[in-house]
Amino acid sequence: MPVRIERxxxxxxxxxxxxxxxxxxxxxxxxxxxxxxxxxxxxxxxVTNPGSPGAVSLRGTAVDRAGNKVVQTVIRAYGIG
Structure with a gap:
């Protein structure tokens, strides 16, 4: 599953x-x-999905040129059936 981030x-x-x-x-x-x-x-x-059923969580950390930082965590972002 591709993850794409844009401005x-x-x-x-x-x-x-x-x-x-x-x-x-x-x-x-x-x-x-x-x-x-x-x-x-x-x-x-x-993202390579696991071979067994469950959920996938994602965490991203971005830092801009001014040094500002943001962390975003999504627990159970999507399920694998």
């Missing part, structure tokens, strides 16, 4: 300096980093 239209143009993404299949007890690729203002990562 919102009209957002400040300071830009994202770094972005890390992590995935968890145990409701956030443990996290594994995802490789992130940047092309211009778009960042993408590929």
């Amino acid at each position: 919102n239209p009209g957002a400040a143009r300071s830009g994202v300096r770094s972005l890390t993404l992590e995935v968890s299949t145990d409701d956030g007890a443990t996290w594994q980093p995802l490789p992130v690729k940047r092309r211009g203002a778009t960042w993408t990562a590929q």
